[in-house]
Amino acid sequence: MHYDVVIIGAGMSGFAAGIRLAYFDKHVCIVEKHSAPGGLNSYYSLGGRHFDVGLHAVTNYASPEKRPAPLAKLLRQLRFQRDDFALCPQGYSEIRFPGRTLRFTNDIEVLTSEVAREFPGEEDKFRRLLAKIEAYDDTRLDQAYKPARPILRDALGEQGLIEMLLCPVMYYGSAQEHDMDFTQFVTIFKSLFFEGLARPRDGVRAIIRALIEKFCGCGGELKMNAGVEGIDVDNDRVTGLVLESGEQLTTDVVLSSAGYIETMRLCGGVGAAVPEDEPGRMSFVETIGVMDTLPQDLGHEATIVFFNDADTFAYSQPAELVDLRSGVVCCPSNYVSHEDMEEGILRLTWMANCEKWLGMDEVAYRAAKQGYLDEFVTRANVYVPGFCDRVVCTDMFTPRTIRDYTGHINGAVYGSPRKRRDGRTPIENLYICGTDQGFLGIIGAMLSGISIANLQVLSKD
Ligand SMILES: Cc1cc2nc3c(=O)[nH]c(=O)nc-3n(C[C@H](O)[C@H](O)[C@H](O)COP(=O)(O)OP(=O)(O)OC[C@H]3O[C@@H](n4cnc5c(N)ncnc54)[C@H](O)[C@@H]3O)c2cc1C
Numbered sequence: 001m002h003y004d005v006v007i008i009g010a011g012m013s014g015f016a017a018g019i020r021l022a023y024f025d026k027h028v029c030i031v032e033k034h035s036a037p038g039g040l041n042s043y044y045s046l047g048g049r050h051f052d053v054g055l056h057a058v059t060n061y062a063s064p065e066k067r068p069a070p071l072a073k074l075l076r077q078l079r080f081q082r083d084d085f086a087l088c089p090q091g092y093s094e095i096r097f098p099g100r101t102l103r104f105t106n107d108i109e110v111l112t113s114e115v116a117r118e119f120p121g122e123e124d125k126f127r128r129l130l131a132k133i134e135a136y137d138d139t140r141l142d143q144a145y146k147p148a149r150p151i152l153r154d155a156l157g158e159q160g161l162i163e164m165l166l167c168p169v170m171y172y173g174s175a176q177e178h179d180m181d182f183t184q185f186v187t188i189f190k191s192l193f194f195e196g197l198a199r200p201r202d203g204v205r206a207i208i209r210a211l212i213e214k215f216c217g218c219g220g221e222l223k224m225n226a227g228v229e230g231i232d233v234d235n236d237r238v239t240g241l242v243l244e245s246g247e248q249l250t251t252d253v254v255l256s257s258a259g260y261i262e263t264m265r266l267c268g269g270v271g272a273a274v275p276e277d278e279p280g281r282m283s284f285v286e287t288i289g290v291m292d293t294l295p296q297d298l299g300h301e302a303t304i305v306f307f308n309d310a311d312t313f314a315y316s317q318p319a320e321l322v323d324l325r326s327g328v329v330c331c332p333s334n335y336v337s338h339e340d341m342e343e344g345i346l347r348l349t350w351m352a353n354c355e356k357w358l359g360m361d362e363v364a365y366r367a368a369k370q371g372y373l374d375e376f377v378t379r380a381n382v383y384v385p386g387f388c389d390r391v392v393c394t395d396m397f398t399p400r401t402i403r404d405y406t407g408h409i410n411g412a413v414y415g416s417p418r419k420r421r422d423g424r425t426p427i428e429n430l431y432i433c434g435t436d437q438g439f440l441g442i443i444g445a446m447l448s449g450i451s452i453a454n455l456q457v458l459s460k461d
Pocket of ligand 1: 008009010011012013014031033034038039053054059226227228229257258284286407413433434435436440441442443445
């Protein structure tokens with residue numbers, strides 16, 4: 001079968017690119033190696049309960065009146081209504097460091113007044129930083145790499161404040177250890193603090209269903225259980241793909257959301273001749289506990305808590321299996337309009353050492369998982385006192401799960417530290433979208449798919 005465009009991956013970026021192309025009458029096919037759609041943001045059932053794989057929050061929420069916001073652009077370009085995703089905003093979230101807490105909501109003024117309270121004397125500098133971030137064009141695809149920490153040190157006087165701001169921003173999107181690209185910092189900062197957090201009432205499956213319906217409804221073809229085994233390249237041009245089943249597809253263009261290095265490896269000999277980037281090393285474990293009551297009934301009202309047990313925030317691959325010194329606690333029932341959920345869920349995310357998790361045999365792996373599940377119950381009880389008496393079921397995923405869901409080397413959640421912002425590869429008609437293009441998160445990944453489809457396919461017609 002011949003297609004105008006084949007897209008590798010039925011994640012958020014693949015669907016968004018596919019919808020955009022199908023709208024413009026492209027004969028487009030998405031090929032996905034798994035049986036479940038959604039990529040990193042999929043869902044599954046266990047013991048009769050539905051779980052989201054990774055969803056803490058849809059960042060980039062923005063109230064309807066904020067027209068230029070990324071969410072509004074996405075809805076317009078994919079022709080969705082706001083109600084299609086049934087997004088409910090957060091109550092409030094917190095960044096907790098020793099002796100200091102910064103609360104934030106979807107109103108940036110709340111964070112600003114918290115900064116003034118915890119760091120007297122910093123308010124004006126913080127406001128100037130906010131103005132700089134707001135004015136910065138992070139959507140330009142040609143922004144050069146600039147480390148964020150020196151820029152933040154120039155802007156702010158208190159190192160403690162810099163560490164507290166970097167903690168949520170790095171957790172929600174830095175592929176790089178220790179520091180991050182300032183453009184990436186701005187994108188995530190805006191998505192968290194200017195636009196804010198929300199959650200679809202019925203979890204991520206609501207978004208995925210809407211994407212599938214729209215894609216298939218406008219003529220797109222979706223092949224599940226259709227892993228790409230190889231990409232055929234002739235004279236620096238892709239001519240087709242071979243699926244694991246042996247089926248061959250020919251195409252004019254390939255958009256891949258499988259990751260840059262991972263995609264180049266699919267090109268076999270050609271990929272081998274191209275210098276490789278360093279794969280990312282940042283991966284996580286996430287533990288999930290279901291309670292027979294809601295966290296707010298046990299006194300825990302925050303939607304998300306980013307915590308760090310020291311004054312300095314260390315964002316790097318830990319030496320041990322898991323770094324317990326910092327993490328993210330998320331209560332999906334603590335969103336506005338979620339209070340009537342029958343059971344409460346608490347998710348706790350920690351940084352993890354991917355090499356150690358991926359190097360274990362099955363017995364050691366099972367034992368390590370059990371050990372950290374026990375640790376989770378103990379620690380969750382600190383955030384939600386009474387948790388250990390009310391927990392009815394737990395689950396956990398590790399870098400191994402992330403690798404199996406995405407194919408990312410090292411189970412690196414945010415892919416490679418070097419991003420390809422224009423999506424180009426050394427192969428003329430092969431482009432990268434999604435995580436390794438550089439726009440992250442659910443909304444970011446969809447915008448990535450839209451941008452690359454617009455820039456590299458539709459604008460060339
Ligand atoms: C634990 C966790 C929590 C997260 N929480 C949030 C959150 O709360 N909010 C948020 O906004 N973002 C969150 N994210 C990030 C978000 O999930 C990602 O940024 C986004 O989903 C990436 O989408 P994508 O389309 O770029 O890639 P992916 O979702 O990785 O999709 C790529 C797809 O390509 C497929 N694929 C790979 N190789 C092949 C092949 N050879 N053949 C065929 N198919 C292939 C994979 O199976 C996968 O389905 C979280 C991520 C994780 C891991």
